[in-house]
Amino acid sequence: xxxxxxxxxxxxxxxxxxxxxxxxxxxxxxxxxxxxxxxxxxxxxxxxxxxxxxxxxxxxxxxxxxxxxxxxxxxxxxxxxxxxxxxxxxxxxxxxxxxxxxxxxxxxxxxxxxxxxxxxxxxxxxxxxxxxxxxxxxxxxxxxxxxxxxxxxxxxxxxxxxxxxxxxxxxxxxxxxxxxxxxxxxxxxxxxxxxxxxxxxxxxxxxxxxxxxxxxxxxxxxxxxxxxxxxxxxxxxxxxxxxxxxxxxxxxxxxxxxxxxxxxxxxxxxxxxxxxxxxxxxxxxxxxxxxxxxxxxxxxxxxxxxxxxxxxxxxxxxxxxxxxxxxxxxxxxxxxxxxxxxxxxxxxxxxxxxxxxxxxx
Amino acid sequence: xxxxxxxxxxxxxxxxxxxxxxxxxxxxxxxxxxxxxxxxxxxxxxxxxxxxxxxxxxxxxxxxxxxxxxxxxxxxxxxxxxxxxxxxxxxxxxxxxxxxxxxxxxxxxxxxxxxxxxxxxxxxxxxxxxxxxxxxxxxxxxxxxxxxxxxxxxxxxxxxxxxxxxxxxxxxxxxxxxxxxxxxxxxxxxxxxxxxxxxxxxxxxxxxxxxxxxxxxxxxxxx
Numbered sequence: 085x086x087x088x089x090x091x092x093x094x095x096x097x098x099x100x101x102x103x104x105x106x107x108x109x110x111x112x113x114x115x116x117x118x119x120x121x122x123x124x125x126x127x128x129x130x131x132x133x134x135x136x137x138x139x140x141x142x143x144x145x146x147x148x149x150x151x152x153x154x155x156x157x158x159x160x161x162x163x164x165x166x167x168x169x170x171x172x173x174x175x176x177x178x179x180x181x182x183x184x185x186x187x188x189x190x191x192x193x194x195x196x197x198x199x200x201x202x203x204x205x206x207x208x209x210x211x212x213x214x215x216x217x218x219x220x221x222x223x224x225x226x227x228x229x230x231x232x233x234x235x236x237x238x239x240x241x242x243x244x245x246x247x248x249x250x251x252x253x254x255x256x257x258x259x260x261x262x263x264x265x266x267x268x269x270x271x272x273x274x275x276x277x278x279x280x281x282x283x284x285x286x287x288x289x290x291x292x293x294x295x296x297x298x299x300x301x302x303x304x305x306x307x308x309x310x311x312x313x314x315x316x317x318x319x320x321x322x323x324x325x326x327x328x329x330x331x332x333x334x335x336x337x338x339x340x341x342x343x344x345x346x347x348x349x350x351x352x353x354x355x356x357x358x359x360x361x362x363x364x365x366x367x368x369x370x371x372x373x374x375x376x377x378x379x380x381x382x383x384x385x386x387x388x389x390x391x392x393x394x395x396x397x398x399x400x401x402x403x404x405x406x407x408x409x410x411x412x413x414x415x416x417x418x419x420x421x422x423x424x425x426x427x428x429x430x431x432x433x434x435x436x437x438x439x440x441x442x443x444x445x
Numbered sequence: 446x447x448x449x450x451x452x453x454x455x456x457x458x459x460x461x462x463x464x465x466x467x468x469x470x471x472x473x474x475x476x477x478x479x480x481x482x483x484x485x486x487x488x489x490x491x492x493x494x495x496x497x498x499x500x501x502x503x504x505x506x507x508x509x510x511x512x513x514x515x516x517x518x519x520x521x522x523x524x525x526x527x528x529x530x531x532x533x534x535x536x537x538x539x540x541x542x543x544x545x546x547x548x549x550x551x552x553x554x555x556x557x558x559x560x561x562x563x564x565x566x567x568x569x570x571x572x573x574x575x576x577x578x579x580x581x582x583x584x585x586x587x588x589x590x591x592x593x594x595x596x597x598x599x600x601x602x603x604x605x606x607x608x609x610x611x612x613x614x615x616x617x618x619x620x621x622x623x624x625x626x627x628x629x630x631x632x633x634x635x636x637x638x639x640x641x642x643x644x645x646x647x648x649x650x651x652x653x654x655x656x657x658x659x660x661x662x663x664x665x666x667x668x
Binding site: 167168170171172173174175178248251253257259333334336337338340341342343344345348 | 463464465467468469470471472475476478479482483484485486487488489490491494
């Protein structure tokens with residue numbers, strides 16, 4: 085089922101992004117009916133029904149009329165309920181349009197959104213339909229049908245409301261890992277507070293604090309790199325143990341925040357973390373790298389077991405180091421002028437070796 | 446957006462507009478609520494695992510145990526006085542022997558014995574003077590020791606007080622920072638949530654009047 089979700093979701097997304105339908109011969113000329121008339125059809129008989137019940141009550145034809153009065157109250161409350169229900173459905177379905185949407189979500193939501201937002205290829209003419217029904221128990225039901233569905237997608241107003249009120253969702257939104265990791269860079273206290281702007285983001289010239297530079301006998305322990313032609317220069321080495329100790333509590337806190345909604349952690353896992361791809365690789369793809377066979381399932385893996393939470397933390401940390409922190413740790417030239425200049429490579433290596441030898445003695 | 450209402454009901458646009466803006470407001474409200482939940486979980490984790498505030502004075506120990514009065518056990522130098530007594534006794538014995546051999550009278554012996562006695566008195570006085578001097582030094586040493594012990598006790602009390610003050614002020618400052626930060630975040634998120642709720646209500650109100658208009662048009666058309 086996961087594969088069907090991934091393939092269908094990605095296929096529809098690519099079709100829409102490529103404007104594919106515009107170039108299908110004959111599509112523009114064809115009469116496309118997107119008049120689903122959801123509310124019209126749902127309420128087309130309610131006027132008569134209301135009048136009939138009201139008349140029966142007014143004329144005393146229904147005894148104590150308890151049932152009739154209940155029906156009347158349901159009919160009166162129905163429009164408000166319909167509006168709330170449709171608002172909830174639309175707000176949930178709109179999640180499929182977010183750029184980092186997890187294609188492991190049920191593909192029916194993508195299709196339903198296409199129907200309700202009149203996307204080309206999902207009209208009545210194409211065999212799709214959506215119907216709102218007012219049920220006798222006072223709840224309402226929205227049914228999506230069409231050729232792509234094995235069985236209709238049915239959403240009940242009370243079930244959806246209950247889901248949403250318990251702080252969960254029908255369609256899972258993927259948390260924006262970029263925002264989370266940018267926050268982490270700022271919060272980790274690795275950088276000089278002066279390099280953090282009013283927008284709470286790191287400035288372009290942000291540098292890791294001196295205290296995290298690796299030192300030997302109190303002096304920065306630079307790495308010497310070969311520039312060619314016998315020349316070399318110093319590159320700062322960082323004390324990774326110290327950096328890790330500093331950053332880890334903040335990573336743990338960020339992950340705890342994401343895990344406060346485990347379904348969103350699954351989405352983040354499937355979209356960003358499981359494959360260990362880089363941010364650049366993700367950006368180059370139409371859809372961010374997805375876990376495919378390594379996906380975690382919303383149906384089977386919730387609530388998340390402890391081993392999955394630990395794995396999530398490890399991968400989150402790895403992603404942060406690989407995609408966010410690395411740029412501040414790599415090829416950094418010393419800020420001290422004399423240490424930053426280009427030098428004779430052989431002499432510098434010899435001097436470093438001698439320094440090491442004398443300190444060992 | 447003819448998906449929802451297809452017929453030419455005049456109120457249709459307002460219903461659709463209401464539903465669309467209502468759905469956006471609901472989405473914004475849920476997003477704000479989720480963010481708030483995440484922030485609370487994050488803050489809880491940070492607070493639960495923060496480093497303990499260390500009292501920099503807690504390992505300070507009292508040095509009073511190392512203090513003692515160096516003058517407490519001063520000894521009296523009796524070797525010289527013992528020698529003086531011994532020599533006096535030897536001299537007395539020699540003189541008595543000489544007197545006996547020369548047939549000296551008892552008066553000479555008495556004078557000698559008195560001289561010897563005087564000499565021993567001098568020795569006793571010397572010992573007494575030494576003892577007095579030692580006693581004075583012991584007392585002076587005791588006084589200094591007590592002063593030093595009081596000063597050390599005061600230093601320990603100050604350190605304890607400073608340590609408590611440090612921990613209190615650090616805790617207070619850290620907690621206040623966190624509370625303020627959390628409160629600011631909560632206020633912001635609650636504001637966003639409240640605004641989203643207000644938007645949602647106003648969208649729904651607009652849409653309901655649209656439905657009422659549509660219903661009235663419907664009933665009127667049916668006569």
